[in-house]
Amino acid sequence: MLAWVLDRSHEASARQVPALIEEAAQRLGLTGTRLYLSDLQQVRLVALPQLAAERPETAETAEADEQAEALDIDASLAGLAYRAQQVQTSRDRTTAWVPMVDGVERVGVMRATGPALDEQDLEGCLALAALATLIVISKSTHNDLLVERGRSRPMTLQAELLWAFLPPRTIGTSQATSTAVLEPAYDIGGDAFDHNFSDGGLHLTLLDAMGHDLAAGGASAAGLAACRSTRRAGGDLQDIATTIERTLRSWIPDRLMTGILAHLDTRRGEFAWINCGHPPPLLIRDGHVVPAALERPPQLPLGLGYHEDAPPPLHRARLQPRDRVLLYSDGVTEARSATGELFGEERLGDTVIRSMASGTTAPEALRRLILELLTHQDQRLHDDATILLCEWHPTA
Secondary structure, three states, X not given: OHHHHHHHHOOOOHHHXXXXXXXXXXXXXXXXXXXXEEOOOOOEEEEOOOOOOOOOOOHHHHHOOOOOOEEEOOOOHHHHHHHHOOOEEOOOOOEEEEEEEEOOEEEEEEEEEOOOOOHHHHHHHHHHHHHHHHHHHHHHOOOHHHHHHOOOOOXXXXXXXXXXXXXXXXXXXXXXXXXXXXXXOOOOOOEXXXXXXXXXXXXXXXXXXXXXXXXXXXXXXXXXXXXXXXHHOOOOHHHHHXXXXXXXXXXXXXXXXXXXXXXXXXXXXXXXXXXXXXXOOEEEEOOEEOOOOOOOOOOOOEOOOOOOOOOOOOEEEEOOOOOEEEEEOHHHHOOEOOOOOEOXXXXXXXXXXXXXXXXXXXXXXXXHHHHHHHHHOOOOOOOOEEEEEEEEOOOO
């Protein structure tokens, strides 16, 4: 059955994928399925249009089912499946909500219906949801339907530019996990993040370009490109800092940028980093923030030319298994409430610690954190807020 779906998925449009998955489900003995994708801010689950398998895609069908239902992630059984990344079933076991996960990145959920779903049915649902996820992800790079379903309003030009450069929000292996969130999602200006696995290592980048305009977005995009180009050519963290410095000076002069460039040795737990004018990372160990554990003498931001000939110093620290490192931009701690109260570093750490102590996953902890931050500032962030959480969990 999986081979049958794969064979037909190659020429199926994104609009035809839900019907393809439903037909496969019916052949497995289910009565139907529906695919729901998370929106950009992880607030709602939005259903993909569901067309009959035999209907060709025309101008008329392209307009059909545009008002697909949406479910609240924090107030629905489907949302619970998304948040906990576990299958949820109705009391009569005729409906199952199955997480759609790409690696460790949460994509959405699949609703499956059938007469009294048993364990074998649920195993089939898990396999089908996994395959549906891979098909959706493969087509999302070149089909706007999948992108548009995740948006609730238009995006600014600089936000469109930066989201095109950003990696998946969550990546992970058996050795380490990295997850990130970024707001305001539709109007980001100069913040950007990157994380990437190499052989035995996890690279982390968080950049914050001065300003909140297209030039700021361009500067961060150029910074990410310089980082990846240098890293993939064999350069180390200091080489990356120098390349970003030269790129800004040559192509985007008078634009300053703070940032943290880091590398985690996933075998030995050695954490190395460079800090150019950015808030220091927080080390979370055994449910507490270790005071000043990763604070080092401050260095100048990138873009001044200072680091072209004298790369910023490289710092190192040894992590313990289950340690977490939290990187963040100043838009997080400096967010003010209507009464002028800062969100602050202490609240930042406490919120993440409380969430993860209750058993939530790292991606869910950051999702809750960013929602709390938005509530704190009355849903109107005045500066970009980016948070990246890295966890080292070696298997041996």
